[in-house]
Amino acid sequence: MSLPGQLSVLFPLASGLGASSPLAAVLPASDSALERLPLTLRGLLTGWLPASWQWLANSLIAIVVLIVAFASLFALLTLAERKILGRVQNRPGPNRAPLPFLNLRTYGLAQPVADGVKMLTKEDIVPDGADRVLHFLAPIALLAFSILTLAVIPYGRLLVALDLDASVLFFFAAGAATELAVFMAGWASRNKYSLLAAMRALAQLISYELPLLLSVVPVVLMAGSLSTSVIVERQGEWWLGFLPRWYVFTPWGLAGFLVFFVASLAESNRSPFDLPEAESELIAGHLTEYSGFKYALFFMAEYFGMCALCGMAVTLFLGGWQAPLPFLSFIPSYLWFAGKLLALLGVFMWIRASFPRLRIDQLTRLAWKFLVPLALINLGTTAFWSLTADWAGLLQPLRWLIAAGLIAGPFLLLGRNLSKGLGPRTYRYAA
């Protein structure tokens, strides 16, 4: 693999690589035409423009492609989620909506269209006395911040809309701003329950922001960079020539990935942490006073956020767009990324189908008493891992053993502490 060659030329794509001559310099000759396809297409579209205009055109194309791709992914995900939930509960899920004008049932493939039409034709209700401006702005702000987070994820080799030096920082800054929009929605609704739910949501989101960030720090530490592209490149080597060196395959990476995964479940308001919109207890939380298109926007933002967090997990821990085995590198990098992203989204749905919702005290306890200490200890483990990078020979297994112990010991102790007094429940009256 000619990866070291690439490391030196990680220039931002947005700064105008559209023309064919710089492209050829950046992409290694071994890359297939399929691998180059997105960039070639973009070159065809914008190559005729003067160089000073190309970056603008390229950015616009990136924005349009991202929004279109993730909007259609959103539509498919809603369907896939309902199908998977259905199958887990031994029922077929939505399978009736016919294709428009054709009256053809394609296993419910037209369900997103039907849902969209339903959402768009609903009345848009704004409560009397609500802050109309904020009520209107909240879904837009939420969606905008969610889309911003999508910009810095590398979707393939050299396929990143915005290649910043501190893109990890950018990602989490934009992601944290969605919390503002949630509170905006709750406050602007002029509804006590919305406001209460929004405050609870804030408590949850801020609690989980901490383990989310702490679990990322080790990756930044080991990669030595805040740039997502560099982090992915660093995971592109092989152990013994064939084992991928993704960060998830190290003790600290595995622990970091698990903490990141749990925290991202909570950050994206997904079950079992979907308290912000707990239908059974808070009507629909901060979404109570929203209907029609605004409600759809909230859902779109939730799915965008989910996709962004999954994409970030793939980028940070699962090797980004790298192939898992060297001989599989002929498959284009963006397909590998898509596959990993979809697999992770599938796990999100699987978890949603499996676990009941947590209580608010259980939720915050999990964050503060378990995830945060674990992430902090993981940081120390990573420091150990980083300091012992030159251990070789027999010391190598020792290094693995120590690191694994540094993860497993606290996990067991913290876990025991977390579930203390919560032993198997005995039911006196129920069978």
Next chain:
Amino acid sequence: MLGTGLLQGLAVTAKNLVGSFHDPERYVTMEYPEVKTKLPENYRNFPFLVHDDPKDPLGSLRCVACTICETECPPQCIYIVMDRDEKGKALKRPKVFDIDISVCMSCQICVEVCPFDAIKMDQHYEIAETNRFQGLLLSREQLSKSNAYYHQLHPTEAAAVDALLAEQKAKQAAAKAAKAAPAAKPPAPAAPAANPPPPPAPSAEAPKPPTPPAP
């Protein structure tokens, strides 16, 4: 250890997810309008009238418009008018037989009191109508269903009813023959073939055999 319970839970849902694709034991959903459940034989909802001749559904109704069911019906959803000829003589068939199934409570009392096995319980449950009152008021024409249809719904019950009716018919024929025999006494010795029926005839003197003789 923390997390083992979570993994167990995930395994359960994964088993269901995979199992629903290949295991009919797990995947029990019937997609209703296309696939319908096989109803149990004793399922019932609303009454219908049995006719014997599919070519003449209204003429061959077993109902004789005796209005026993009308009087017995607890929610009073049956309305019967006897058919009469121009002289006012009863024709022993209904001119009007309406059942308001929006009122009917499916109690089956009409079926139990009917001495002629003329009314039975249907199993048709897709009764949604677009108009609220007329659509659920079933007339004689709508209620009349063939005996074969009855056999299809309740095979064992229908077989028993058929056997009973055949027996009654035989008895009736025997009674008629017995009645005819004394009238034609002189040729009786010449026709010994008619002899076997008479012995039971005296006991069944009454000319209305379907109902059991009142004590």
